[in-house]
Amino acid sequence: MKVVVIGVGQVGSSVAHALAEDHEVIAVDKNPDRLDSVRAETDVLTYEGDGARLEVLKTAGVPSADLVIGSTSDDRSNILICSTARALCESTFTIARVAETEYLATWSQLREAFNVDLMVGADHLTARSIVEVAGLPTARDVEYFGQGRVVMAEFTIPEESPVAEATVQAINLSDGVNLVAVFDDDQMEIVRGKTHLHPGHRLLAIGKPTQVERFGSKLAPEARLKNIRRVLILGGGEIGYQTARLLEQRGLEPRLVEIDSERAQTLAQELPDTLVLHDDATNPDFLRQEGVADTDLVVSALTPDERNLLTSVLSRELGAEQVLSVVHNGAYEPLFARSGIDVTVNPRREVIEEILRHTRARGVEKITFVGHEQGEVVEVELDDDSPLAGTPLEDAAQAIPHNFVIGAVIRNGDVLTPRGKTVLERGDHVVMFVDADVADEVLEAI
Template sequence: MKIIIAGAGEVGFHLAKLLSYESQEITLIDTNKDSLAYADTQLDIKVIKGDATSIAILKEARVNNNDLLIAVTASETTNITVCVLAKQLGSKRTIARISNTEFINHKDEVGFTKFGIDELISPEALAASEIELSLKQSSFEDNYEFEDGALTMARLTLSKKASFVGKTVKEAAQIFPEIHFVPIAIQRAGTQYTLIPRGDTEFKEGDSVVFITSEGGGGELCKLSGKANQDIKNVMILGGSQIGYKSAKYLSNKGYNIKLLEKNKERAFDIADELPDVLVINSDGRNVNILDEENICDMDAFIAVGDNSETNIMSCLVAKSKGVKKSIALVENMDYFELSHSIGIDTLINKKLLAANNIFRYIRKGEVVAMTKLSNMNAELLEFEVKATSVVCNKRIRHIDFPRSAIIGGVIREGVGLIALGSFRIQEGDRVVVCSLLRSIKGVEKLFL
């Protein structure tokens, strides 16, 4: 695919990096010479210095022969303008990064596609949604919902208390035949190797296992794995950033008791005025004594979403030492992200990765409805919509020539999530959730074209 990325900031550079690894033809546009110079030396891409709202610059990037334009500059006005211009100049698809989530909430009413904008994304809103889901599924280390929870991806590390440790997948299925979850990826303790489980794959203590669960499967999984599903009610948020503000707003509307610490006095008063149900404290939450004064030990969850990754991590570690059940930290450094569980934090949030996951489904072939990369694993989860022409249509799963390094985790049919085993017949209109190692994605895509 020919892809133009407008904006060489953190999100733009990360997207260019991931897409260049996929052998896509990338052109990166930015006004900042230093950002472009770094990208030019680090990545196999074309860079153009200039304003992406310039028609001349877009023509230089050959927008008329472009499959996808992604506008991710720091200005949402610029991003919207670039997408409108690009679509009029011939770009097949456009995606704009925005910060005002009202645009997303009312996109059908406003009709952004009429203007030439096919998709709107907000990394901050995605991060806030990820935080909300992490609290709802508090016993899991990582999770992702398909079709508003019809199917859910849940990840946890197996302790020796897990009922199926020492058993193969087939043995576990025979012992627990009525369960509503299935394993789709395993990373052995102390390794970076990801395997797709088969019937003879044995569960071992310390395994990091990714499951797909249908309705009710999360509770069963907690019970069989020896995990207690923690009840989260009192939440402390460190930082009044856009993510902190959006998280506080979402969570307070869901009935959580929220306490937000913001060191900037003006920002703290603004948030307090806008969110009357949130207790906003003008204080520097990086100070351990302040956290003690604000009764951090009474909190069920601590969310650090300040500007500094190291501070967020250290604050979460302090919270865990005070007995807080769930800790969530916002990090921008991908090296930290890969060390999440080894440093003792329950969940790490990365805006760049969330934005990339949201955009990557437009890169994949076939009718991809949703997609997420499994953190620290060389695998992706993709949700395909089955067409009448798809190879898998009207076939039982056991009769599909599926790559060995990929697996069907579940099927959503008419809004209901189903754990699909070998005898299950796939039909037109089904939404099929597939876990695949990166090397097999092209083979999987062909099955759903």
């Protein structure tokens, strides 16, 4: 596949790097330093120029491209790039990255409005991930598949956990949940029956949401498992606003703190079920007064990341039950973890995952990365040609070139827990874990 990535900042360069191994990638940017950086790390062709100009698009090979990604820092330029690319070649699939929610809302209601095949909004994706994590309090990362029927959750194994140092086959997993991978900062491995669960390592579980939640309580029985009801959002930017809006849709009444008075008034008008507080979220006296210690979840969605770290640590020290922080710079995530922050969400990673989902093999419904992109969890629909269909799984898996684990199967709306004797069928949606280095080969084979 021929891919043209226009705008190679952090998101664009990451996408180019991820696609370059298996596709012909051309990177376009006005900044020569960015292009030098991309060439130094990735095997791509580069072209210097303004991607919003027709001649630049023609010279960069857009008329013969299979996929064009507009990933500049300007929403209008990205929309213009994609609509122009479609005019140059009707069969080209276009993806526009946008920050302005209004563009995303208009496109969602009227797909023909901008002549763009896919719009990706970082703020909306980030808010959606925050709300998903809020639904599983003991997990540090959560993704839903199959329209919410299946959940993937990442847990840290506590030192005092009753399963610490046990083998997987010894912990008597209930039906409805599979353990698929265990990893730390250095390595990741597929779970087998004899795999030991070491304290401090992270564990990936896939299954029915209720069963995965029960497993989380078994992993850390001292954790206070309850429904998240009292949510405090620090920061009324677009991510904070979108998070509050999604929580309202789930019947919650969050509180939101915004320091700018005009913005606070606007938010109060647009969020009828959210209590908007005009104050400084970095003020410990204010946080104490607002009862952070009695809050189920604090969402820190400020900018820059340094302010988020401050408010997150303050909230933790003041007794917040769980703290989730938005981290824009991925290099800071280990610092947040060492500071005791439960969960971090990276907007750039959310965008990258959404874009890459549309570049994978036919049938891929969703993809998410885990463990510093060491592994992938993918939802795939099986067709008639799949070697996994029609044969017991333990035999069918021999036809796939690399190891993988199927965590759950969705068939006609029901969730099945696969075992070796399970026979998969055409139309089944399988949620599987695979090593990122061999993911493309596995997906092509399936």
